[in-house]
Amino acid sequence: MTAREIIQKKRDGKTLTESEINFFIHAYLTGEIADYQMSALLMAIYFQGMSFDETVTLTRIMRDSGEVVDWSHLPGAKVDKHSTGGVGDKVSLILAPLVAAAGVYVPMISGRGLGHTGGTLDKLESIPGFNTRLPIPRFKKLVEEIGACLIGQTEAICPADRRIYALRDATATVQSIPLICGSILSKKMAEGIDALVLNVKVGNGAIFEDAGAAEKLATHLVRTAAAFNLRTVALLTDMSQPLGAAVGNWVEVCEAFDVLKGGGPQDVRQVTLALGALMLQLAGKTKDLQSGVNQLRPLLDDGAAWQKFLEIVKAQQGDTSFVEYPEKYPAPKHRREVKAEADGYVTAINAREIGRLCMLLGAGRKTVEDKVDYTAGMFIHKKIGDRVRRGEPLVTLQSSGQPPDDEFERAVRSCFTIGTRPPATASRLIQKLLDVNGARSVSEIE
């Protein structure tokens, strides 16, 4: 069995055996198989796919390439949420304290931003002092004491995924359903959780723009998780425009503060409550979604989620004075308004391009080595369906690196489509709920 033979087998559309997948992953981790052979296999998988059994095998081998967190000492459900990545998606920052405040353990291992999507870790690290590099024993202790802890992937967790993910990003092999399943589920199962809520985004800012492809991904994720007896549901939500108004790091953190204090944009609040209610339901804390939402809403409105958030920041060495007094934070060096050039209605927003431009502004990374400007970001003043008049601001840009120039401003403006009439049908924020039995009605959580 050689690397070339295995690549060729997948290239020719055949099914790899467990021992072939196992050999390939392990020989890759020891350096016996080179990056260039792994990337060739990834591209062959992109074209030829993987069977359900292959996907399950890949996921298990990737999970077992590192440590699986052991929670046997801690009774009670451990539940996490994973998002397939969007623009302006600050939900994790709100959801972890909110669900912990409701009495469910949330051991959350998150990623960094790369490409057009931001990352929870970068957002958290924009809080001065906030430490996302905790060792697993400390992570376990904080989950036990506080109910939630948010860290980054460690050396010990899923080394196979960490190395393969970096390659996929550089070789245009991200959009492969079996590879996405293996990557997400191996990492999440290594957290040792009992249940998982997936937020699969749909629309031009999502990994899959097309609703059919996003639903296919959600179905594969839920079925693969079921093969491991991991209780999992997937909520499909709209990503045809940024979520909320803020896109960046510190700006998104501040918007999360608003939601944690009972305010903030309605779309962010609604997605967070829906995902949180699903987490409570999977943890057995509520019978149906509406009662889950009813249970969570007061925790936002009465300050309990906010207090839990402060607890988490403090435990993870963040300076809470910046959280309590955000005006203390360094102001961005540059601010620039992008104004509408015509009257009309916003009929579409290119969320992917907004995300990419935000990255270029300094809020993200072109390569893993790039440093992030935490003050960089955008405020989206007009969303789909909004009336807009010539000269009104569409977006405020802010950053502390190179000031955005006219060309950049034009690029931001052209992310907005302004029509003479409002769009025929506003897209629904929450689009579908999937579990292992298939799609379900979403009316109960709207």
Add this chain to the structure above:
Amino acid sequence: MTAREIIQKKRDGKTLTESEINFFIHAYLTGEIADYQMSALLMAIYFQGMSFDETVTLTRIMRDSGEVVDWSHLPGAKVDKHSTGGVGDKVSLILAPLVAAAGVYVPMISGRGLGHTGGTLDKLESIPGFNTRLPIPRFKKLVEEIGACLIGQTEAICPADRRIYALRDATATVQSIPLICGSILSKKMAEGIDALVLNVKVGNGAIFEDAGAAEKLATHLVRTAAAFNLRTVALLTDMSQPLGAAVGNWVEVCEAFDVLKGGGPQDVRQVTLALGALMLQLAGKTKDLQSGVNQLRPLLDDGAAWQKFLEIVKAQQGDTSFVEYPEKYPAPKHRREVKAEADGYVTAINAREIGRLCMLLGAGRKTVEDKVDYTAGMFIHKKIGDRVRRGEPLVTLQSSGQPPDDEFERAVRSCFTIGTRPPATASRLIQKLLDVNGARSVSEIE
């Protein structure tokens, strides 16, 4: 323009522009683009193909990644032959001196064996002292003085091809028509030749087993060469069994001696004369193929080709005493006969597996670092259509490393299919001749 964007574009089946191909190849050579990105692009090309224009562009950029030999000081046609690789193919060793003896310059840059096919360089280097690593000025001088010189690819010639070819071999991306075209033609055009005869093999020992795929490759090669005004024809010949009786290095060199002296196996002689006649025709030395064959046949029979071969060996520092007295050569330490276990007729031979077993016996390389045992090889005593009796030798194995064991003997025996009747139709050695106008009758060269 980033590597990922270009990979993605090809992944999605789009046509790459000249500047994209140029950027990718040059950034790869400078190290800005990594091996793992190149291998992902190669696999994407494997699946999505390349248009004719892309193939021509790729070929030109690869050719121009290094030196193109300049022959402007030397009047007269420079013509080479390239084979797509087969088992027992020692034709180059005979063809170069034969065609040079007929007055045509043959500047031949050859490759090493890898996988199941042998390489002209390894065969030549089995002659003690023979130097295939000559610098280009010396190569030019010997072609001018002797009419032919056989060397390996130097640092100066097609560095892009050298690096990409090694990757393709390790990543199962060899069998891609645009990549094969780019690789063969860039190297051959870097020789600065005026015309090229391609020997495309067909059958289970060839790069493409299927006659249709082999003909498609031949057509693409001839058309791509025509875009550079390189006069090129392709001769499709049978590779459903090894060519001649000897497979290995020194054993093949000895078989080449026999043909150069007017003897040797009929199939080797016939393919060599056909290819040689095509070279003479492209060089303008003969009007039709039959008269080309008529011109070459006496050069084998009267010793002129043999004398030219001795001249070449001497000029390239080979010890001609081993060529004149092959019995001086070290004898292989082990010899073993593989005998037939039943009466009947040979109806099929697995040439690819014969080649692979020969490599394992020591005659080839599993990886580029492996050392070759020049004494290792096989003599095939029974070919397709031959009558065989139980106990008669099918093959003689020889080597100087580990002696071949019973399992190895069984593996060699199972390369032969013995039927009770002779095969219905013997396959034709010379199958088709293609030029830029399409397929032509082969009757005139049989």
